[in-house]
Amino acid sequence: MNWEVVIGLEIHTQLSTKSKLFSGAAVGFGAEPNTQTTLVDLGMPGALPVFNKEALRMAVMFGHAINAEIGMTSVFARKNYFYPDLPKGYQTSQMDHPIVGKGYLDVMLDDGTTSRVGITRAHLEEDAGKSLHEDFQGMTGIDLNRSSTPLLEIVSEPDIRSAKEAVAYVKMIHSIVTYLGICDGNMAEGSMRCDINLSLRPKGQKEYGTRTEIKNVNSFRFIEKAIYTEIERQADILEDGGRIIQETRLYDPEKNETRSMRSKEDANDYRYFPCPDLLPVVLTQEYVDNIKATLPELPSQKAARFQSEHALSEYDANVLSSSRAMADFFENANNVVKDPKLTANWVMGELSKLLNQEQLDIENSPVNAQAFGELLVRIKDNTINGKTAKDVFQAMWDGEGSADAIIEAKGLKQVTDTGAIEAMIQTILDANAAQVEQYRAADEDKQKKMIGFFVGQVMKASQGKANPGLVNPILAKMLKG
């Protein structure tokens, strides 16, 4: 059977506010358990929530970035269930009246096509604490540092049709929230987590199949793998004439499989109702418009500008604008060298290669944009050639200093003195008299093939420093005799 996969994603984005969604406690990763808490986060009797207006501003920013309707009146609701790391016995979230309503994103796929993914809503909610099962001799430890940390839950329509498209969509959301500066985007620390709703249906069928929900997948790679695995699992069941059970599943990256967590029958009735401790959040048009007016440049806008302002290809512009950090690096380096094409090639080439090799983010590149730009200046002004530049860059990466210092210390400056080059060529010709004879006897076509040998010898003798632009014509002339 030819199956069509239907995917909808819920992305939990941790907003990078200084304090929590409903308390003044600091937000941070890795602090001692239960040190970043107030009475509110601990769910103490009589403690009351106070809404963090910074989270509101961030949510409205996001709404604008995905072309969404902004909820002019949004309402916090309580989602009631018992769990030890949920201190109040309910999570304060938004149900009927979210802060961000319907919107969409145009997602660029690898093959260059664009697909529109609808976004149903995005709502603010508080995170729960953490249950720690290790180191407690069979008991469970509770850490409430994360309790009441602000989350923006972004819910997509079931518009996604492949694992690649899902990943492209999540990457785009990641890029938007980091561009807006409303999330640090650190997936390993849980700043972005994804729930995947997935079902299959025979191609051409209109009705959706029964879906499963894979909870809390926290890397691009795992999202892709979890989707492939779940598609395979569901297809196997359906092809054997079986039935998919609506349930929540967990992706295990080590075994690359999804496992059942709980079925629909065990699902909680969350008894949502408006939180009586918080007033409805009512926005003015002025507030919403002000945020729109001060929105930073978004990835798609930046890509367009890179094409028009820097004459980059669409592909280069998209790659360079895919993350704010990379775009900033590109622009800062280009400000030094003022050669967008050269900068783009080097950022996407050598820099990306070394970052990938060492699995580093561009923010953590040992060579900063300024130093990188200075290296490119030396290529542009012919002080070094491209090949030498790669060695210089490696030395800079290894912490040996600035481009100029390395060029100076290693004597890598190109030889551009015609006399010196002529002398060097003469030595090569003298040492290879037989080849020179052959060359001179050959026809023009053969000569073209043979000249590479002499160029190679010259470059070797000059340790790569001879300017190839000068070597070629002089060599041709001297070979003629």
Add this chain to the structure above:
Amino acid sequence: MFEQSISTLAQKLRNKDISSVELTRLFLARIAKLDPQLNSFITVSEQRALEQAAAADALLQSGKGTSLTGIPVAHKDLFCTEGTLTTCGSKMLHNFVPPYESTVTSRIQQAGAVMLGKTNMDEFAMGSSNENSFYGAVRNPWNLDMVPGGSSGGSAAAIAAGLAVTATGTDTGGSIRQPASFCGITGLKPTYGRVSRFGMIAYASSLDQGGPMAKSAEDCAHLMQAMAGFDEKDSTSADKPADDYLANLNAPLTGLKIGLPKEYFGEGLDSKVADVIMAAVKEFEKLGATVKEISLPNLQLSIPSYYVIAPSEASSNLSRFDGVRFGHRCDDPKDLLDMYTRSRAEGFGTEVQKRIMVGTYALSEGYYDAYYLKAQKIRRLIKEDFVKALEEVDVIMGPVAPTTAFGLGSKTSDPVAMYLEDIYTLSVNLAGIPAMSVPAGFADGMPVGLQVMGNYFAEAKLLNIAHQYQQHTDWHLQTPTMAKGA
């Protein structure tokens, strides 16, 4: 000394006729002697009281302080008090000592008042008789076989018996006004949002409101002066300055328009209670007020509406009592579910469990629209009734409760009869307006309270009306016999 007003006591303290330590000792001695008959206190914080009294004396010595400085007060045991046991009348919190202070008790403390202790109450403020306390029922000082009303029954009984000058209470459906009526004292339920709920253990968040209880309206005004005002820690707190509640107590009542809702005088109202209320209304006419019959047509719907909304909120508010972080935890839990179910089954009393179940049901999928949403619609109708009526009249008067205090145990087997007790008080909470209970006479030897309801944020007006009435009557000055025995 125990019968004197805050103004008089404040004067005596200032004149050094008596020190706060002496006054505090006097009240502590009265509690020790009389409270075994009443059970109005859960905790007597003698040490804290004497320390605060000494501090108050020092402050007064330097000529500083407010009218509350050095005055002994009591707090309903659902206001969190730092370092002092706060039980909410429940086994669930039998061991709960908060590491923080509620805004209300903190403000009263800052005004220099002395905290004698924490008063008994219906468990989690759920009840109209104070029989639902883990710490035992409270008795009415006017007749020890009668209930004091609830849920702020401990505060009301303590004031009536002269065990505290004034006390805090909270009112979710009548919990200040009904015990005030039953015990013959004055109580004010302020406009929702006027008094901070921070540190007040929640029963039904959209209805709960703290307020003052005292012998007289003037004393209530003194306490209200300290309690009221915006609090950034409570998002539902009204962001507008509090009035001066003492400034207009003596304004004349000439031209005051009083509305009497016909629904408050229909079937179910004890005729002797009705007589007392009508006599009080006559007194207001003598003071220059005019009286007009009005209608609050949705009064009957207030009971079903309240008994959906309040339990719904309670079912969620009380989820935090799970045995994990504080309060009662069962012995030797087998697993998580066992810990939850046994801790809660052991920690909560019958009435609390009943309301949690009712609220859980009302919020459940498939029932939410029929119960919770419908109750909210009725709530809007009730509010509109009041808004409309208060366009025609300045205040609305009627009884607080259909009867005087009833016998201990007489209604415990009939919960519906118990719920009907609140018919005249619930709608005020649903609308969010302020209302008072003012002692207006006696029926068969038991006190009767007149209810005075006003527009949003009209607390100063209500206190003025009650004060003027009390300048011309002495019902609020009556003292039960048992209180005179010490």
